[in-house]
Amino acid sequence: MTRGLPLLMALGIISLSAAAAEPRKSGFEYMSPATQAMQKDDTQNPAMLWVKDGEALWNKADGGAGKSCASCHGDAAASMRGVAARHPAFDAGSGRPVNLTERINLCRQNRQQAKPHPPEHPELLSLASFVALQSRGQPIAPYRDARMAPFFSRGEQLFRQRIGQLDLSCAQCHDNNAGKRLAGNPIPQAHPTGYPLYRLEWQGVGSLQRRIRNCMSGVRAEPFAFHSGEMAELETYLASRAAGMPLDAPAVRP
Amino acid sequence: MWLSLAAGLGAWVVLRPAAAQAPTEDLAAAIKTYTGGAAVREGRIRFDIAELIDNGNSVPITISVDSPMTAASHVTSIAVFNEKNPQRDVARFQLGPRAGRATVSTRIRLATTQQLVAIARLNDGSWWSQRVDVIVTLAACIED
Amino acid sequence: MARTLITVPPSARRGEVIEIRTLIQHPMETGYRPGADGKVLARDLIRRFSCRYDDGSGSQLVFAAELYAAVAANPLISFHTVATASGTLTFTWEGDNGFMQSESVAIKVT
Numbered sequence: 029m030t031r032g033l034p035l036l037m038a039l040g041i042i043s044l045s046a047a048a049a050e051p052r053k054s055g056f057e058y059m060s061p062a063t064q065a066m067q068k069d070d071t072q073n074p075a076m077l078w079v080k081d082g083e084a085l086w087n088k089a090d091g092g093a094g095k096s097c098a099s100c101h102g103d104a105a106a107s108m109r110g111v112a113a114r115h116p117a118f119d120a121g122s123g124r125p126v127n128l129t130e131r132i133n134l135c136r137q138n139r140q141q142a143k144p145h146p147p148e149h150p151e152l153l154s155l156a157s158f159v160a161l162q163s164r165g166q167p168i169a170p171y172r173d174a175r176m177a178p179f180f181s182r183g184e185q186l187f188r189q190r191i192g193q194l195d196l197s198c199a200q201c202h203d204n205n206a207g208k209r210l211a212g213n214p215i216p217q218a219h220p221t222g223y224p225l226y227r228l229e230w231q232g233v234g235s236l237q238r239r240i241r242n243c244m245s246g247v248r249a250e251p252f253a254f255h256s257g258e259m260a261e262l263e264t265y266l267a268s269r270a271a272g273m274p275l276d277a278p279a280v281r282p
Numbered sequence: 283m284w285l286s287l288a289a290g291l292g293a294w295v296v297l298r299p300a301a302a303q304a305p306t307e308d309l310a311a312a313i314k315t316y317t318g319g320a321a322v323r324e325g326r327i328r329f330d331i332a333e334l335i336d337n338g339n340s341v342p343i344t345i346s347v348d349s350p351m352t353a354a355s356h357v358t359s360i361a362v363f364n365e366k367n368p369q370r371d372v373a374r375f376q377l378g379p380r381a382g383r384a385t386v387s388t389r390i391r392l393a394t395t396q397q398l399v400a401i402a403r404l405n406d407g408s409w410w411s412q413r414v415d416v417i418v419t420l421a422a423c424i425e426d
Numbered sequence: 427m428a429r430t431l432i433t434v435p436p437s438a439r440r441g442e443v444i445e446i447r448t449l450i451q452h453p454m455e456t457g458y459r460p461g462a463d464g465k466v467l468a469r470d471l472i473r474r475f476s477c478r479y480d481d482g483s484g485s486q487l488v489f490a491a492e493l494y495a496a497v498a499a500n501p502l503i504s505f506h507t508v509a510t511a512s513g514t515l516t517f518t519w520e521g522d523n524g525f526m527q528s529e530s531v532a533i534k535v536t
Contacts, residue, residue: 072502076431231340373493380510388501388502390498
């Protein structure tokens with residue numbers, strides 16, 4: 029059993045499903061050797077351009093308080109180790125779980141007196157990429173908090189409910205048919221182990237929520253809005269479903 | 283239902299070995315303009331493209347020309363042409379003896395199933411080429 | 427200023443052939459792609475890349491490339507050069523809309 033799984037089960041946060049009985053695989057394993065090579069080599073991985081930007085932003089003062097991330101958090105390699113792997117995490121002020129980019133925006137607003145960035149803003153993605161890199165190799169360990177339980181449950185419901193004109197649920201492809209091919213493409217298990225990531229289709233770095241929106245468009249459903257309650261629920265469920273798997277951000281995907 | 287699903291999802295690229303057909307007229311014309319109509323021989327070039335490519339937006343290629351890269355015998359340029367993108371040119375590389383090795387890598391866009399041609403020029407004025415055929419289909423779960 | 431990532435070996439032996447890898451953040455907008463409003467996005471490409479090597483005996487062009495719309499976004503260009511002597515490698519990217527950027531990296535040759 030993966031570390032943390034028994035505790036999460038005791039909290040009623042995880043339920044065994046057919047998917048959990050299968051060995052879990054990162055989307056990395058479904059990619060061609062060429063794309064895998066693009067991800068594995070930091071001198072070739074295009075996402076590293078965003079990471080470099082993120083590092084510069086980490087050290088740059090912003091907002092009315094005249095502080096940079098480094099002013100409070102110091103050396104990111106030390107202070108941010110494991111942080112990305114523990115998100116989404118419950119934020120009392122927001123009354124719900126928040127993901128890493130929402131957390132960065134909360135810090136900007138509350139600590140730096142800086143304007144929060146809109147979703148998918150290049151600076152937000154760069155900072156998130158840089159912070160996520162500090163958790164590379166760390167097991168995904170969503171924050172153990174009983175307040176997360178209702179969001180996990182609703183997230184699981186969303187994952188299993190049929191949506192869109194094509195009337196498909198996430199589970200139908202990513203639990204029941206992962207590993208099989210659909211129109212020539214391998215169907216991954218949809219674990220969020222690599223985010224933020226460089227998607228070849230986007231020709232840039234994007235978030236998990238952007239990718240989920242693409243999936244929803246793919247089945248001809250109205251995508252959930254960025255930073256919506258539904259997204260928080262889905263992200264919470266997906267993180268628990270991937271608990272124990274190593275984070276391999278920033279990834280490259282087709 | 284599955285056809286429309288396929289339209290929204292799915293992409294793969296497969297390489298067929300270059301027992302290639304003659305390039306389309308457009309491609310041949312572009313090559314002829316580039317070489318000034320000089321004789322071009324097949325060979326001396328290795329055109330590496332992955333056999334299985336996930337997305338036509340970013341396809342790694344490596345082109346290697348067999349040459350000692352000395353002052354006496356070296357590659358002066360390598361050009362890559364395509365058959366069916368909106369434009370024939372992909373990239374042109376300028377080399378010389380200072381390069382040490384006539385190997386260049388980049389990542390390219392492939393709009394659809396088509397042929398690619400690498401053309402190398404040596405300092406003795408000779409021209410060499412290598413063709414590859416690539417198959418491309420639609421990308422999966424796109425923005426709209 | 428676009429973000430770049432340049433990989434040069436920290437040191438090399440005289441006469442050694444080294445690989446240089448460059449990455450630059452740039453959309454390489456083709457001029458064929460429609461935007462969200464249906465209108466075609468204006469072409470915005472890097473057109474030319476060059477590497478000059480100043481090893482103490484003057485700056486020499488050791489590699490250059492002309493890029494077209496078929497080169498992927500955030501272009502990766504990897505090539506080789508002979509490590510002649512310690513000095514400076516200067517990489518220049520030029521393109522549409524007056525785009526021009528230069529980066530210099532020291533090279534140590536023993």
